Amino acid sequence: GNSVTQMEGPVTLSEEAFLTINCTYTATGYPSLFWYVQYPGEGLQLLLKATKADDKGSNKGFEATYRKETTSFHLEKGSVQVSDSAVYFCALLWGRRALTFGSGTRLQVQP
Amino acid sequence: SAVISQKPSRDICQRGTSLTIQCQVDSQVTMMFWYRQQPGQSLTLIATANQGSEATYESGFVIDKFPISRPNLTFSTLTVSNMSPEDSSIYLCSVEGGAGSGETQYFGPGTRLLVL
Numbered sequence: 001g002n003s004v005t006q007m008e009g010p011v012t013l014s015e016e017a018f019l020t021i022n023c024t025y026t027a028t029g030y031p032s033l034f035w036y037v038q039y040p041g042e043g044l045q046l047l048l049k050a051t052k053a054d055d056k057g058s059n060k061g062f063e064a065t066y067r068k069e070t071t072s073f074h075l076e077k078g079s080v081q082v083s084d085s086a087v088y089f090c091a092l093l094w095g096r097r098a099l100t101f102g103s104g105t106r107l108q109v110q111p
Numbered sequence: 112s113a114v115i116s117q118k119p120s121r122d123i124c125q126r127g128t129s130l131t132i133q134c135q136v137d138s139q140v141t142m143m144f145w146y147r148q149q150p151g152q153s154l155t156l157i158a159t160a161n162q163g164s165e166a167t168y169e170s171g172f173v174i175d176k177f178p179i180s181r182p183n184l185t186f187s188t189l190t191v192s193n194m195s196p197e198d199s200s201i202y203l204c205s206v207e208g209g210a211g212s213g214e215t216q217y218f219g220p221g222t223r224l225l226v227l
Contacts, residue, residue, distance in 0.1 A: 032214045043203060043220040044154075051214065089153065093214050097207065098144050101154045 002027045006090050006102035013080055013109050021075040021105045023064075023090035031094030033057075033066055033073040038087045038104075047075075047088070080109045113138055113206050115219035123225045124194055131190045132222045134204035139184035141207070144216070145177075148201040157202075160187050194226045 007022040025031065035047040035057070048057030053068035062077045073090060090102040114137040124130050134143065142161055146154040158166040158179055166179040180188045191198050201221040208215040 034215070036218075044205075044218040046215055046217070049215060093216075097142055098156045098159055099154075099205075099216055103153045 002031070002092055002094055002100045004090050004092055004100055004102035006088075006105050008103070009087075009106040011105060011107050013107070015082055015109055015111055016079045017109075019075070019077040019080045019084075019107065021088055021090075021107070023073045023075065023102060025071050025073065025090075025092050027071075027092055027094045029094050030068070031092040033064070034091045034093070034099070035062070035064055035073070035075050036089045036091060036101075038089065040086070044089065080107070082109045082111055085109045112215075113140065113208055113217045115204060115206060115217060117202075117204060117219040117222050119222060120220065121223035121225075123227060126195050126226055128194055129190055129192045130194065130224060131188050132202050132204075134187045134189070134219055136185045136206050141184070143181065143187045144205045145179065145187075145189045146203045146205065146218075148203065148221070150199065154203065157189070191224065194224075196226045199224055199226045 003026045005024050032051040034049045036044045037047045038044050048059040050057040050066035056065045064073050064075045085108050087104045087106045089104045091099040116135045118133045145157040148154050156169050157172045158168045160166045160179050160181040162181045162184050178190045201223050203218050203221045205216045205218045
């Protein structure tokens with residue numbers, strides 16, 4: 001079946017540091033891939049997505065590239081801010097119309 | 112995109128009681144999904160709700176415990192029945208974004224449930 005594996009958190013960074021959150025997936029076909037973000041006390045918001053191999057999703061300074069050869073969709077940001085503190089979820093969509101989520105990675109950015 | 116609202120936003124309930132959560136979408140959608148997010152955990156799909164047919168439940172979730180209604184293309188309810196403290200979670204509904212959204216799914220703000 002489909003599955004998503006994310007690096008475990010929490011990840012603690014200083015402001016302006018470089019961020020990478022690893023995400024790898026298993027699927028029988030070619031899924032669409034997503035990053036969702038959940039700010040404290042709020043629901044899920046779509047951060048970015050990629051629907052085919054080599055696509056790069058980007059939003060708010062975050063980027064992720066769909067790598068079919070490594071079945072990965074790592075999230076990166078060059079310079080994090082305190083306001084980026086949140087939980088980040090990697091997810092895939094394949095074979096059915098409901099998302100399969102990773103376990104989530106909590107990011108804490110310190111001033 | 113789709114704008115989704117949920118009611119209530121949060122509630123504190125006594126064990127043994129039931130709570131019905133409402134999900135309203137600002138456009139007509141074919142499929143609606145209900146997820147559960149237990150404290151500190153990821154999201155787990157409870158069921159998929161199509162208008163005009165019975166909901167399809169994931170393994171570990173049953174209709175008697177989580178009955179779902181889908182009376183029209185913009186509305187759904189999820190009931191958490193005979194609650195226990197283990198049901199304390201955030202319950203989220205989501206919908207597909209529709210044509211042109213590239214399979215994106217949008218989520219409601221969630222209902223935060225605490226069972227005492």
